[in-house]
Amino acid sequence: MRQGGGVRIDLHTHSSVSDGTDTPAALLTEAAAAGLDVVALTDHDTTAGWGPAGDARPPGLTVVPGMELSCRWFPDDQPPISVHLLAYLFDPLHPAFVTERARLREERLSRGERIVAALAADGHPVAWEQIVERSGGGVVGRPHIARALVDAGVVASVDEAFATLLHHRSPYYAAKADTHVLQGIALVRAAGGVPVFAHGLARSRGRVVDDAAISAMVGAGLLGLEVDHPDHTAEERAHLRGLAAEHGLLTTGSSDYHGSNKQTPIGACTTDPAQFEALEAAATGTSVLRD
Ligand code: AMP
Ligand code: FE
Ligand code: FE
Ligand code: ZN
Numbered sequence: 001m002r003q004g005g006g007v008r009i010d011l012h013t014h015s016s017v018s019d020g021t022d023t024p025a026a027l028l029t030e031a032a033a034a035g036l037d038v039v040a041l042t043d044h045d046t047t048a049g050w051g052p053a054g055d056a057r058p059p060g061l062t063v064v065p066g067m068e069l070s071c072r073w074f075p076d077d078q079p080p081i082s083v084h085l086l087a088y089l090f091d092p093l094h095p096a097f098v099t100e101r102a103r104l105r106e107e108r109l110s111r112g113e114r115i116v117a118a119l120a121a122d123g124h125p126v127a128w129e130q131i132v133e134r135s136g137g138g139v140v141g142r143p144h145i146a147r148a149l150v151d152a153g154v155v156a157s158v159d160e161a162f163a164t165l166l167h168h169r170s171p172y173y174a175a176k177a178d179t180h181v182l183q184g185i186a187l188v189r190a191a192g193g194v195p196v197f198a199h200g201l202a203r204s205r206g207r208v209v210d211d212a213a214i215s216a217m218v219g220a221g222l223l224g225l226e227v228d229h230p231d232h233t234a235e236e237r238a239h240l241r242g243l244a245a246e247h248g249l250l251t252t253g254s255s256d257y258h259g260s261n262k263q264t265p266i267g268a269c270t271t272d273p274a275q276f277e278a279l280e281a282a283a284t285g286t287s288v289l290r291d
Contacts, residue, residue, distance in 0.1 A: 006273065007037045007038065007273045008035055008036045008037050008038070008267060008270050009036070009037065009038040009039075009253075009270050009271040009272075009273060009276050010031065010036050010038070010039050010040070010253075010254050010255050010257070010266060010267050010268075010269075010270055010271070011038075011039075011040040011042070011064065011066070011086070011088070011196075011226075011252045011253070011254045011271050011276070011279075012040060012042050012066075012068070012086060012198065012226065012229070012252075012254030012255065012256045012257075013027060013031070013039060013040065013041055013042060013254070013255065013256070013257040013258075013266060014042065014043055014044065014068075014256070014257065014258045014259075014261075015027045015041060015043055015049050015053075015259075016136065016138055016259070017043045017046055017048045017049035017052075017138050017139065018043035018044040018045070018046060018049075018138055018139040018141065019044060019138075019139070019140075019141040019142075019143040019144065019258060019261060020043070020257065020258045020259045020261060021258065021259030021260045021261050022259040023052070024041060024049040024052040024053040024056060025052060025053070025055075025056035026259075027039075027041065027053075027257070027259070027266070028053060028056050028057060028058055028061060028063065029056075029058065030257075030266050031061060031266055031267070032058045032060070032061050034265065034266050034267045035267070036061065036266065036267050037060075037061070037062060038061075038062040038063075038064060038271075038276060039061065039062075039063060039064070039266070040063075040064035040065075040066040040086075040088060040254075041053050041063065041064070041065065041066060042066040042067055042068045042086055042087075042088075043067060043068065043138075043139065044067075044068050044070060044139050044141060045067065045068070045069060045070055045101050045104040045105055045108070045139050046067065046101060046105065046138075046139045047065065047067055047092040047101075048138075048139075050065045050092065053065070053289075054289050057289055059291060060291060062288055062289065062290040062291075063288070063289040063290075064088055064089065064280075064288050064289075065088070065089060065092075065286050065288075065289070066086060066087060066088040066089070067086070067087045067090075067101075068084050068085070068086055068087070068198055069084070069085040069086075069087055069101075069104070069179060069184045069187075069188070070082075070084065070104050070108075070176060070178040070179065071083045071084065071085050071178050071179045071180065071181035071184045072177075072178045072179070072180060072181060073181050073209050073213050074180065075209075075210075075213070078207070080175070081206070081207045081208065081209055081213075082168070082175075082178065082206060083181050083197070083198075083200070083209060084197075084198035084199065085181060085184045085185065085188065085195055085196070085197060085198060086195070086196040086197075086198045086224075086226060086252075087184075087188040087191075087193045087194070087195055087196075088193055088194040088196065088279060088283060089192070089193055089194055089279075089280070089283030089284075089285050089286045089287070089288065090188055090191035090192055090193025090194075090283070090285035090286060091191045091192050091193070091285035091286060092191075092285075092286065094187070094190060094191035094192075094285070096187060096190065097187045097188070097190070097191045100179055100183075100184075100187060104176070104178065104179065105139055107176045107177050107178070108139060108140050108141060108176060109132070109140060111174050111175070111176045112128070112131065112140050112141070112142075112144070112145060113128045114174040115142070115145060115166070115172055115173065115174050116128040116131060116145060116148075118171070118172045118174070119145070119149075119165065119172050122172075124149065124152070124154055124165070125152045125154070126145065126148045126149060126152055126154075127148075130148065131144050131145060131147075131148050134147065134148070142162070142166045143158060143258065143261045145161070145166060146158040146161035146162060146166055146261075147261075149161045149165065149166075158261050158262070159262075159263070168206045181217060181220075182216065182217065182220040185217055185220040185221045185222050186220055186221060188221075189221040191285050192283060192284035192285025192286070193283060193285045193286075194223050194224065194279050194282045194283050195221065195222050195223055195224070196222075196223065196224035196225065196226055196250070196252055196279075197214065197217060197222060197224070197225050197226060198226045198229070198256075199226055199229040199231050199232060199256065200214065200225060200226065200240060201232060201236040201239060201240055202229065202231035202232055202236065203236070204231050205231060211243065214243055214247075215247070218247045218249065222249065223249060223250060223279075223282055224244070224249050224250040224251060224252055224275075224279065225240045225243060225244045225249050225250075225251055225252070226240075226251075226252045226253070226254060227240045227241055227244065227251040227252065227253060228251075228252070228253030228254070228269040228270070228271075229253070229254060229256060229269060230255065230256060230264045230268050230269060231256070250275045250278045250279055250282075251271075251272070251275055252271045252275060252276075252279070253269040253270045253271045253272070254269055254270070254271065255267055255268035255269055
């Protein structure tokens, strides 16, 4: 614990291993500089940052190996809804989970290529090969396409790229065949991890699921809800807190830091230490990295 304040815990960040801009090492430096005591690395669909983060961990900083799994919920009467599942402290070698992550990364490549082809066909000067090259072997997502649009002078910022060309209702948008969220939850649990529904009611990001969907997720083994997230309004947080109490779920808070791909600073929202303790106690797949 740091002098003059409580323990500060941020359980959701992205490095350059997926669509953040800091290397895992730089992200940990940033976390320590921001006065965090605990930080989770939760890149999209990959654990490739765990090793580098373990090697670079500054003394005094606790690092939680995690991931954000790309999932979908299938409502009865509407198209699938994109949902993100945070997964903490799972066994990174669990075979079925390894296979599913690899499938998702392949899916990202074919879908990214389709988005870029549609943009290029309309005269936007972006090239898929360059985007893949710039990702440096990391997991490719729309933020990489947004960067390319900024570099080409089409838009002034990543935010503008999302607001104009890359949002989910854009004619250029293509969906991915993400994991069924109930299957994702089961995989995380089978691998000894702790599944937490990420930014579950953030309407600014697109359509969101109803309470019945969250009940179904609880039935499949969901253990927590991310409540304090920069994209949640006060009302959305209150509703999620109520659901967590009703279902006996733990609650988390985080920044969803993406380096300079987003405005949000690391540590913008944080997790209650008692909730983090419960999360760690529920995991059997991997250990937290600490002094
Ligand atoms: P994808 O996983 O390829 O569908 O892209 C989704 C990612 O884009 C999210 O994880 C965020 O990192 C990023 N993103 C979504 N909306 C925005 C936005 N308005 N501004 C910047 N980044 C965004
Ligand atoms: Fe992201
Ligand atoms: Fe997310
Ligand atoms: Zn995220």
